[in-house]
Amino acid sequence: MWAVIKSEIKYFPFCIYTPDIRRIDFLQPPGSLYKILSHPYKDNRFNYGSLSLQPMSQKVRVRFAPSPTGGLHLGGVRTVLYNYLFAKRHGGDFILRIEDTDQTRFVPGAEEYIYNCLKWTGLEPDESPLHGGAYGPYRQSERKELYRQYAEQLVKEGRAYYAFDTPEELEAMRHNYKSEQNPSPQYDHTLRLKMRNSIRLSKEETDKLIADGTKHVIRIKMPERETVSFKDMIRGEVSFDTSVVDDKVLLKADGMPTYHLAVVVDDYLMKITHAFRGEEWLPSAPVHVLLWKYLFGLENMPQWAHLPLILGPNGKLSKRDGAKYGFPVFAMSWTDPKTNELTEGFKEKGFLPEAFINLLALLGWNDGTEQEIFSKEELIEKFSMERVHSGGAKFDYEKAKWFNHEWIKKSAVKSIKSKVKSLFEENNIIVSDDTFLEKVIAVVKDRCTLLSDFIQQGSFFFQEPEKYDIDAVKPKWNEAKKNFFLSFTEELKAIPEWKSAFIEDAFKKLAALQNIKPGELQLPLRIMLVGGKFGPPVFEIAELLDKENTIHRIQKALSLFSAG
RNA sequence: GGCCCGUUCGUCUAACGGUUAGGACAUCAGAUUUUCAUUCUGGUAAUAGGGGUUCGAUUCCCCUACGGGCUACCA
Numbered sequence: 305m306w307a308v309i310k311s312e313i314k315y316f317p318f319c320i321y322t323p324d325i326r327r328i329d330f331l332q333p334p335g336s337l338y339k340i341l342s343h344p345y346k347d348n349r350f351n352y353g354s355l356s357l358q359p360m361s362q363k364v365r366v367r368f369a370p371s372p373t374g375g376l377h378l379g380g381v382r383t384v385l386y387n388y389l390f391a392k393r394h395g396g397d398f399i400l401r402i403e404d405t406d407q408t409r410f411v412p413g414a415e416e417y418i419y420n421c422l423k424w425t426g427l428e429p430d431e432s433p434l435h436g437g438a439y440g441p442y443r444q445s446e447r448k449e450l451y452r453q454y455a456e457q458l459v460k461e462g463r464a465y466y467a468f469d470t471p472e473e474l475e476a477m478r479h480n481y482k483s484e485q486n487p488s489p490q491y492d493h494t495l496r497l498k499m500r501n502s503i504r505l506s507k508e509e510t511d512k513l514i515a516d517g518t519k520h521v522i523r524i525k526m527p528e529r530e531t532v533s534f535k536d537m538i539r540g541e542v543s544f545d546t547s548v549v550d551d552k553v554l555l556k557a558d559g560m561p562t563y564h565l566a567v568v569v570d571d572y573l574m575k576i577t578h579a580f581r582g583e584e585w586l587p588s589a590p591v592h593v594l595l596w597k598y599l600f601g602l603e604n605m606p607q608w609a610h611l612p613l614i615l616g617p618n619g620k621l622s623k624r625d626g627a628k629y630g631f632p633v634f635a636m637s638w639t640d641p642k643t644n645e646l647t648e649g650f651k652e653k654g655f656l657p658e659a660f661i662n663l664l665a666l667l668g669w670n671d672g673t674e675q676e677i678f679s680k681e682e683l684i685e686k687f688s689m690e691r692v693h694s695g696g697a698k699f700d701y702e703k704a705k706w707f708n709h710e711w712i713k714k715s716a717v718k719s720i721k722s723k724v725k726s727l728f729e730e731n732n733i734i735v736s737d738d739t740f741l742e743k744v745i746a747v748v749k750d751r752c753t754l755l756s757d758f759i760q761q762g763s764f765f766f767q768e769p770e771k772y773d774i775d776a777v778k779p780k781w782n783e784a785k786k787n788f789f790l791s792f793t794e795e796l797k798a799i800p801e802w803k804s805a806f807i808e809d810a811f812k813k814l815a816a817l818q819n820i821k822p823g824e825l826q827l828p829l830r831i832m833l834v835g836g837k838f839g840p841p842v843f844e845i846a847e848l849l850d851k852e853n854t855i856h857r858i859q860k861a862l863s864l865f866s867a868g
Numbered sequence: 869g870g871c872c873c874g875u876u877c878g879u880c881u882a883a884c885g886g887u888u889a890g891g892a893c894a895u896c897a898g899a900u901u902u903u904c905a906u907u908c909u910g911g912u913a914a915u916a917g918g919g920g921u922u923c924g925a926u927u928c929c930c931c932u933a934c935g936g937g938c939u940a941c942c943a
Contacts (some may be wrong), residue, residue, distance in 0.1 A: 371943045406942055454878050469939075476941095487869050522940050539873075548871050548939095556941040563943050586871055587938040612936095618938065663880095666892095670881065674891050685898040695882080696936060697916080700879045703893040713906080751905040761905090774905085823902040830903060 343607060364396025366578050368429070371403045371566065372414035375638035376421045377621050378699060379582060379614040382664045386596055386611060387580050388427045389665070389687035394575070400432035401570060404444040405560045413642050421635040425657050426680060439574040442803050444566050451561035454569050454599055455522040455554045458501070463598050464554060467491075467501040468513055468520045490550035493528050522555040524564070532590040536691045537578075537609035544590040552591050565586060568595040571606055579606040580689075583696070584620070585609045609689050612668050613696040621699065631701035635660070655752030656702075656720070659711035663704050667697045677710055709753040717745045724758050731759055733766050740765075743848055747840045761839060765848060769835025769856060771862060776837055777828045783867055788818050788825060789832075789862055802851050804843035811843070834860035 320805030324418070366387045370380060384825040404416055417431070422428050430436025443449055458464035469477070475489070477499065481489035489495065496503055496603040502510040502822070503525070514520065526546050538664065561569070571579055596605040613620055621633055636649035650660050662678055671678075671686045712720065724745055725735050735741050748761045795810045811829070815822040830842045833854065839845055846854045 361871080362874075369943090373943075377880065403943065467941090469941095472901080474941085483869085483875055490939065492871090519941095524943095544872070553941050560941090562941070569943095583873065583936090584937055585943090589872090610873085614886075615936075667880070672882075674882080675894060676880095695874050697881090698879065700893065703880065706893055731877095750907095753905090821902085827903065834903085838905085839903075842903080842907090 307315060307436075313699075320633060323863070330733060362575065362577055363574050363837075364578060365399060365574065366396065366580060367399040367401050367571070367574065367576055369401040369403045369581075370418055371406065371409070372418060373406075373411050374414060375407045375649070376418055376636075376687050377633045377636035378635075378664065378667075379611075379621055381425060381427075381635050381660070382614060383580060383582060383611055383638075383677065383727060384422065384425070385664050385683075386609075386669075386687070386689070389578070389683050390578060390689060391430075392684040395689050395753075397430040397604070399437065399439070399576070400429035400435075400442065400573060401446075401574070403563065404443060405556075405562065405566055406444045407445070407558065407560065407578065415825070417636070417638060418844050421663070424651055425661055427661070433731070442789045444570065445563070447566075447570070451565055451569055452555060452559065455565060456559070458524065458554070458595075459522060461690070461699050462525070462600065464524050465496075465502045465525045465551075465613040466510060466514065466520045467499065467551075468505075468518050469500050469551075470519070471764060471863060473500065476528075482507040486535055491523065491527060492550040493547065496523075496525075503548060510567070511759045516606065519557040521557050523551040523553050523555045524594065526551055530768055532593050534589065534593050534605075534608060536586075537607055537612065537635055538612075539690050539694050540587070542586065545591060549588075552588070554595075554737050564595065566590050568592055568599060571597075572604065579610065580609045580611060581611045583613050585714050586857045601679045602760070604685070611692065612694055614667060615696050615698045619697075629701075631699075637693055654756035656723075656755065658715075659708040661705040662711065666707075667699065668692055677714065680829075706755050712749050712755070715749070717742050717749070720749070720755075721745060724762070727755060727758060728766070731763070733763050735760070735766065740848075747844055747848065751840070759843065764834045764839065765845075768860070769833075771835055772861060773831055773836045774865065777831050777865060780824065781828070784818065784820060785825065785828060786862065786866055788814065788820055789828070789858055791818075793858050796851060796858075799851070805842070807846050807854075808843040832858050 314407060317834075344766060368380075368384045368387050370376065380391060381498060388398045390396075400418070402418075404410065419432075419434050429435055433442045455464060459466065461514065475497065477491070477678050478489050481495065493500065498504070500748045501523070505513070525704045526549050528547050530546040532546055535540055536542050552564050555561055565581075570576075589610070592603070593605065596602055601635050607867060615621065616629055616633070630663075632648050632653050634647055634649040636651045637646060638649065639646045651657070658679065661680060661681050661683070662676075665678060665683050665687070666676060721738070721742060725738075728741075744762050744765045745758070748758065752758050754760055792811065792814055795814055796807070799806050799810055811825070812822050815825055827844055829835070830837065830839070830845075833842065833845050849857070
């Protein structure tokens with residue numbers, strides 16, 4: 305049992321949170337991890353008793369263990385985030401382990417894609433196949449030889465057995481035992497004596513089959529009527545009846561481990577102290593707990609936390625329906641190498657990584673205050689698994705965009721400049737003057753929700769409008785207005801200092817002189833300079849555009865308006 | 869079907885037995901900006917239902933309902 309010393313000012317200067325969501329007040333420096341040796345009281349919010357603690361000798365080590373089979377979606381990135389935040393909060397290490405034990409699902413490029421996503425989000429691992437580390441290899445396919453011995457050990461100890469059933473036989477079993485009451489029969493204690501395995505077969509038969517090189521798997525022998533329970537950092541105590549869990553395959557016929565074996569063996573070998581994963585893993589947790597008990601001892605098992613699911617409009621977000629919701633689900637764009645189908649990601653949609661992390665962090669966690677905008681550093685400082693709540697969260701794209709808008713507004717011009725610049729370049733907008741670009745960004749960024757909005761909001765600074773929203777002007781266009789702009793260009797030439805205030809002043813004076821309401825003239829001017837009904841205040845645009853450009857654009861548009 | 873997890877405004881959430889149930893997004897109305905956005909002000913809007921426990925339940929327990937997940941030699 306671990307305790308986290310956490311700063312808390314509500315009741316005491318410091319108190320600790322235990323993983324089972326009990327808070328015990330205690331005077332210790334915040335941020336450090338301790339092992340609880342004894343509890344003074346079982347349940348008491350205000351605990352004045354003494355607590356026996358031992359500084360944690362092990363460094364916190366957490367891992368994200370994806371299977372490289374495609375795009376990395378929201379839920380995956382949030383799991384990465386919570387792992388990363390927890391590790392950094394406690395001065396620990398964040399490890400990336402590639403779970404590629406299913407050779408039939410190998411997808412070229414998927415692993416590199418994961419590195420790219422982590423890089424973009426800024427959640428880079430301390431150890432990984434790419435970054436190296438002392439506990440490698442970090443790719444399970446390269447650890448293949450390691451796993452068999454553990455499976456064999458379990459067989460020897462009577463906790464697992466060989467099974468020779470072919471895929472066809474398994475299918476037949478599922479078909480034969482399928483009923484209304486039991487739509488999906490499991491390979492479990494009720495059925496294993498009816499299958500071809502070393503439990504039903506004699507030792508001689510088994511030995512012969514193996515000697516003959518018969519393809520076989522190793523399955524865990526789930527005990528009957530045992531209760532397996534463990535403490536989840538988010539949910540508290542969770543328990544299962546082993547009778548209803550099937551005999552999961554541990555080692556596949558090709559010699560590769562399944563997830564169940566690999567996760568336990570590797571978490572042990574890699575000295576993982578806390579294991580966080582999606583809630584979809586909860587049903588197989590008893591298998592993993594049992595494996596820990598049999599193989600490495602429950603006292604060495606990491607603390608588990610099963611993260612609530614992020615839901616799409618129709619339940620769990622799936623990699624498969626990547627773009628069907630009308631918003632991205634992947635961190636970055638992913639192209640399926642088989643179908644060549646491109647699914648747009650948050651990055652390409654125009655999200656800032658800071659905003660992406662921020663919104664993901666708040667999807668299932670909050671710091672207890674009303675703060676919603678957090679930098680990565682603040683998140684590291686404030687994150688705690690105890691404040692992750694247990695219910696699933698439906699993803700709200702509108703709120704996601706709000707986060708991005710806030711981040712764009714909040715970002716310094718210089719910090720987003722290169723992103724905007726490359727965005728412009730991708731859209732054939734030539735940026736030759738960086739100082740000018742900075743001015744444009746400064747004047748425009750408050751009205752950009754997505755990075756891609758900079759194109760509409762900013763491109764006209766760099767190139768003349770290609771199209772004019774003439775319909776916005778035409779109905780009210782007349783000779784008097786035309787004359788106004790004719791004289792206005794002359795006035796502009798004489799402006800002493802090219803500043804928006806002077807331009808506006810000249811504009812209004814002339815309008816008064818000619819007895820036209822300035823409001824009637826502003827929209828036409830905007831259309832002349834911008835091409836449409838958008839952009840920052842029109843006189844600021846004129847200032848940035850410079851005298852020659854402004855006059856030129858007015859003259860050009862004037863002939864267009866008059867001709868039409 | 870079985871097992872597990874969950875359930876506070878439409879959405880994300882706050883509340884550690886005592887609050888007029890708070891905030892944010894969205895939405896609506898208004899102010900400002902006689903482009904749009906920003907900004908500001910205000911409004912609508914929630915404890916799934918039923919039983920307990922308690923002086924007092926959003927909060928603890930039980931049942932029901934609903935939602936989700938799992939039920940592969942996939943992770």
